[in-house]
Amino acid sequence: MGLDNNDDLDSLVGKSLGQFRIVERIGAGGMATVFKAYQPTLDRYVAVKVLPAYHAQDPIFVKRFTQEARSVAKLQHANIVPIHEFGEQDGITYIVMEYVEGGTLKDRLKQRALTVPEAVDFVIQAAEGLGCAHSHGIIHRDVKPANMLLRKDGHLLLSDFGIAKILEGTTNLTRVGTGIGTPQYMSPEQGTGQPVDRRSDIYSLGIVLFHALTGRVPFNAESPLTITVKHLNDPLPVEYLRQVGVPQPIEQVLLKMTAKAPADRYQTTDALIEALTRALTAAQLTLPRWRTGLQPVGSPASPADQLGVYPGAGPFANSGVGLGRISQPLTPGSQSMIPNAKPPMVTVPCFRCGAANQSDRLFCTSCGYELSDKWAAYDHYKAPNGRPILARLSLQNGYMAGRSYLFHQVVTTIGRTNGNDLIISGRTVSRRHARLWFEGGRWYLADVNSANGTLINNLRLQPNQAVPLNDGDIINFGDETAVFNIVY
Numbered sequence: 001m002g003l004d005n006n007d008d009l010d011s012l013v014g015k016s017l018g019q020f021r022i023v024e025r026i027g028a029g030g031m032a033t034v035f036k037a038y039q040p041t042l043d044r045y046v047a048v049k050v051l052p053a054y055h056a057q058d059p060i061f062v063k064r065f066t067q068e069a070r071s072v073a074k075l076q077h078a079n080i081v082p083i084h085e086f087g088e089q090d091g092i093t094y095i096v097m098e099y100v101e102g103g104t105l106k107d108r109l110k111q112r113a114l115t116v117p118e119a120v121d122f123v124i125q126a127a128e129g130l131g132c133a134h135s136h137g138i139i140h141r142d143v144k145p146a147n148m149l150l151r152k153d154g155h156l157l158l159s160d161f162g163i164a165k166i167l168e169g170t171t172n173l174t175r176v177g178t179g180i181g182t183p184q185y186m187s188p189e190q191g192t193g194q195p196v197d198r199r200s201d202i203y204s205l206g207i208v209l210f211h212a213l214t215g216r217v218p219f220n221a222e223s224p225l226t227i228t229v230k231h232l233n234d235p236l237p238v239e240y241l242r243q244v245g246v247p248q249p250i251e252q253v254l255l256k257m258t259a260k261a262p263a264d265r266y267q268t269t270d271a272l273i274e275a276l277t278r279a280l281t282a283a284q285l286t287l288p289r290w291r292t293g294l295q296p297v298g299s300p301a302s303p304a305d306q307l308g309v310y311p312g313a314g315p316f317a318n319s320g321v322g323l324g325r326i327s328q329p330l331t332p333g334s335q336s337m338i339p340n341a342k343p344p345m346v347t348v349p350c351f352r353c354g355a356a357n358q359s360d361r362l363f364c365t366s367c368g369y370e371l372s373d374k375w376a377a378y379d380h381y382k383a384p385n386g387r388p389i390l391a392r393l394s395l396q397n398g399y400m401a402g403r404s405y406l407f408h409q410v411v412t413t414i415g416r417t418n419g420n421d422l423i424i425s426g427r428t429v430s431r432r433h434a435r436l437w438f439e440g441g442r443w444y445l446a447d448v449n450s451a452n453g454t455l456i457n458n459l460r461l462q463p464n465q466a467v468p469l470n471d472g473d474i475i476n477f478g479d480e481t482a483v484f485n486i487v488y
């Protein structure tokens with residue numbers, strides 16, 4: 001069959017693609033049409049993106065689509081729209097993804113330009129998502145406000161990773177200025193058909209930041225070609241930034257993001273995020289309130305039902321060994337080794353801006369970054385007081401003695417080297433040592449084949465065995481000791 005025009009596409013409403021029942025058309029971009037659809041098996045709405053029909057006839061396209069969609073679907077990040085499925089039916093190629101209800105940043109910008117903290121916050125979220133894709137070798141190629149979907153609470157999800165690449169090259173659409181992608185946001189190298197890398201996405205994100213701050217794109221014209229030429233030659237019109245009072249430090253970051261030569265830009269999203277955070281601090285601004293407060297989150301089950309329902313359950317429950325409280329402190333005289341004693345409050349430097357925070361804080365008071373990294377979104381279980389249930393590890397020895405770290409419900413990796421969420425130095429700690437996570441109302445710890453083992457209350461864990469933790473448990477990672485507490 002194959003659907004080439006609007007009437008044909010509208011005829012999809014009421015029909016099914018795979019198990020997805022098309023409910024209504026929600027939007028159309030340059031290359032595709034997006035529908036809201038219902039998925040009966042999971043009783044939820046999804047967004048189905050239908051690609052142009054003429055591609056489906058082309059076997060090279062179909063092969064490439066499958067390859068590319070597979071790698072994009074593997075990206076899992078809080079700021080990337082999850083892809084549920086993709087497929088082909090009756091000559092219609094489609095991608096099924098999460099349905100995001102709050103509209104796009106494009107819609108938001110039609111109402112008004114954003115304040116500096118709002119704009120920087122969205123751009124940081126987009127940069128976090130891009131960073132994940134870049135580390136998997138995927139370049140977005142179409143970073144623009146219409147591809148930034150917003151949940152109602154302001155959480156941003158990037159969509160359409162690699163779609164431009166899927167569509168590119170299979171048709172004659174890749175002449176200068178007429179390629180896939182949106183010329184207003186395209187880097188000079190992309191606009192002129194040269195190879196692109198992560199720095200091209202960083203450029204486009206700079207144009208989005210400019211647009212968000214001023215309410216207009218920096219370079220516009222009637223024809224795509226003229227727009228591309230402006231991206232190549234014209235300086236960024238900073239006067240528009242100054243008119244709306246954008247602080248100097250932010251302007252500087254923006255200039256570097258949108259440098260004409262990729263080598264003059266930020267080379268990674270991490271460097272960009274750091275620069276934006278510093279610029280915000282230098283301008284004495286903080287991220288918007290809603291990012292620094294605790295968000296209401298859906299709770300899969302009542303926490304009251306979940307908490308404490310497994311007293312004594314778990315691998316040791318009937319083994320006669322038990323994970324009993326230790327009777328002797330491991331380090332005589334150490335106050336905080338007494339089970340359930342509150343460890344002293346210490347300061348924790350923010351991972352992003354370096355500001356000192358009390359260790360019981362979830363969010364940095366200077367820049368709003370979650371102190372236990374970006375995982376607050378995973379905190380689905382809440383305690384009776386309505387706050388998410390978190391874990392705290394308080395380190396007892398080594399030069400990190402006295403430090404406490406809070407952890408969200410997502411898996412936390414613990415080890416000696418970079419790349420772990422909690423890095424504990426010490427010769428007896430393995431590069432990848434253990435894993436801590438929350439599941440079904442309880443915290444669990446597992447040793448991941450460390451050389452010197454993980455102990456809970458002096459009992460050694462089997463490798464990869466999940467052991468439930470109790471408040472006040474004493475954990476040893478090799479020779480390093482930590483106290484575990486449940487916090488909410």
Ligand SMILES: Nc1ncnc2c1ncn2[C@@H]1O[C@H](COP(=O)(O)OP(=O)(O)O)[C@@H](O)[C@H]1O
Nearest residue numbers: 026027028029030032034047098099100146147
């Ligand atoms: N996952 C989604 N959930 C809700 N709406 C979406 C989703 N994906 C896309 N849309 C809507 O469909 C519109 C068209 O999307 P698309 O075809 O990607 O074109 P463009 O990105 O150029 O707007 C978007 O602008 C957005 O309003």
Ligand SMILES: [Mg+2]
Nearest residue numbers: 029146147160
């Ligand atoms: Mg899109």
